[in-house]
Amino acid sequence: MRAHPAEFELVAPQSLPKVLSLLAKEPGSWCPIAGGTDLMVQYSAGNLRARKLVSIWNLPELRRIDVFEDGVRIGAGCTFTDLRNHKTIGSEFRLLSLAAQWTGGIANQNRGTIGGNIVNASPAADSLPALLVYEAELILISARGERRVPYSGFHVSYRKTQLAPDELILAIYLKRQYSEYYAHARKVGARNAQAISKVCLAALGKQKKGVVEEIRLAMGSVAPVPLRLVATEQAITGETMNEGLMQVARRTAAAEVQPIDDIRSTARYRAAVAGNLVVEFLEQLGASETSS
Amino acid sequence: MSRNSEESTKCRVSFVVNDSPVTLRVHSMERLLDVLRHELGLTGTKEGCGEGECGSCSVLMDGQLVNSCLVPVLQAEGSTIVTIEGLAADGRLSVLQKAFLACGGAQCGICTPGMLLAAHHLLRKKPHPSLSEIREGLSGNLCRCTGYMQIFEAVTQAASGESST
Numbered sequence: 001m002r003a004h005p006a007e008f009e010l011v012a013p014q015s016l017p018k019v020l021s022l023l024a025k026e027p028g029s030w031c032p033i034a035g036g037t038d039l040m041v042q043y044s045a046g047n048l049r050a051r052k053l054v055s056i057w058n059l060p061e062l063r064r065i066d067v068f069e070d071g072v073r074i075g076a077g078c079t080f081t082d083l084r085n086h087k088t089i090g091s092e093f094r095l096l097s098l099a100a101q102w103t104g105g106i107a108n109q110n111r112g113t114i115g116g117n118i119v120n121a122s123p124a125a126d127s128l129p130a131l132l133v134y135e136a137e138l139i140l141i142s143a144r145g146e147r148r149v150p151y152s153g154f155h156v157s158y159r160k161t162q163l164a165p166d167e168l169i170l171a172i173y174l175k176r177q178y179s180e181y182y183a184h185a186r187k188v189g190a191r192n193a194q195a196i197s198k199v200c201l202a203a204l205g206k207q208k209k210g211v212v213e214e215i216r217l218a219m220g221s222v223a224p225v226p227l228r229l230v231a232t233e234q235a236i237t238g239e240t241m242n243e244g245l246m247q248v249a250r251r252t253a254a255a256e257v258q259p260i261d262d263i264r265s266t267a268r269y270r271a272a273v274a275g276n277l278v279v280e281f282l283e284q285l286g287a288s289e290t291s292s
Numbered sequence: 293m294s295r296n297s298e299e300s301t302k303c304r305v306s307f308v309v310n311d312s313p314v315t316l317r318v319h320s321m322e323r324l325l326d327v328l329r330h331e332l333g334l335t336g337t338k339e340g341c342g343e344g345e346c347g348s349c350s351v352l353m354d355g356q357l358v359n360s361c362l363v364p365v366l367q368a369e370g371s372t373i374v375t376i377e378g379l380a381a382d383g384r385l386s387v388l389q390k391a392f393l394a395c396g397g398a399q400c401g402i403c404t405p406g407m408l409l410a411a412h413h414l415l416r417k418k419p420h421p422s423l424s425e426i427r428e429g430l431s432g433n434l435c436r437c438t439g440y441m442q443i444f445e446a447v448t449q450a451a452s453g454e455s456s457t
Binding site: 005006008009010011012033036038040041043044045053055057058080081101103104105108110111191256286 | 301308322332342343347357362366413414427428431
């Protein structure tokens with residue numbers, strides 16, 4: 001049943017300190033809302049549990065991208081359009097700019113934020129595997145101060161995160177060290193825009209003289225949380241690229257994912273596609289060394 | 293809930309719609325879509341899916357294409373909104389609107405206002421889009437009757453028309 005607007009309260013304090021003090025005063029009773037591309041869907045369907053919401057849309061402190069010598073700091077309130085339009089993200093963090101292009105259509109990219117994508121914590125979100133392979137760090141903020149946590153451990157279990165009730169994600173920090181890697185992303189879904197992935201992959205790799213020097217693989221929609229394929233990475237790293245290695249990678253990846261049957265796909269299909277996507281990436285990584 | 297207590301949870305929101313400033317007393321979480329249609333009578337903005345998938349409710353907010361079904365009205369405070377009613381200046385159809393008519397880019401009409409605003413947004417950012425850029429620009433807008441070819445053709449025609457004038 002549709003929500004009744006009179007039963008909800010939304011406030012828009014217009015500054016980060018004011019939002020944080022509100023969250024600190026009544027931790028857990030205020031739900032932050034940025035571009036609303038997830039929360040408003042829940043709201044309209046009558047599924048939003050929160051009754052009190054605080055707008056963090058367009059807060060200047062959250063909507064900036066700073067480029068430093070060593071890294072890039074992306075404000076959590078940056079939209080997918082902001083990410084797509086940013087020169088350094090486009091050139092050095094291609095997996096993130098591709099994922100931003102694949103998230104929703106243009107209207108949702110204009111409103112959906114990277115911080116919202118992380119906190120919403122859908123295992124199917126297209127941008128999250130990219131953050132895993134770039135080994136992002138999250139800067140969390142509350143009235144108590146700031147803390148930095150590695151993104152890799154942020155999702156504790158299905159839709160549960162390390163974020164405390166009085167905290168917001170302030171920014172995402174990415175190290176600028178990936179220009180030497182071969183980067184590859186792939187989304188398998190009914191269509192690119194507006195369709196949630198059946199499986200998506202973000203991958204980085206380095207190959208020298210036929211040997212896989214380093215590899216990073218992360219997938220969406222194959223586990224309760226966005227998943228880094230650690231076992232598959234270990235099985236490939238330091239090995240010579242050949243047909244046998246690809247079969248090992250395929251089997252390991254298909255066994256490492258923990259997919260489910262749902263309305264978009266089946267567990268069996270997802271596991272098979274996970275293996276195929278890893279092989280496709282390895283083939284391209286191999287070809288990239290030969291052609292360079 | 294009594295009428296009085298309902299009134300007490302309302303707040304004041306001001307923004308500009310199609311060049312006219314408006315100030316309203318509304319519930320802060322009301323969808324911009326409902327405020328446009330029910331409070332302001334701008335029924336050109338349509339509701340399709342109500343969950344940000346179909347683009348029928350597209351409007352421009354501060355120049356950016358948004359799904360008005362996903363915007364709580366308080367977040368529109370201070371903004372400038374353009375709806376389909378704002379595209380035709382002084383009752384004269386825009387080049388884009390004429391191209392939709394000429395190419396048969398509208399049939400039942402539910403998707404048309406959103407398609408036009410998405411196409412308008414695209415052409416402002418990219419005056420001469422390629423076919424794949426048009427497809428991407430309109431990928432968040434679904435049409436269930438005309439099909440997409442006539443719509444893409446209309447956008448292409450409008451882009452070339454704008455370049456020749």
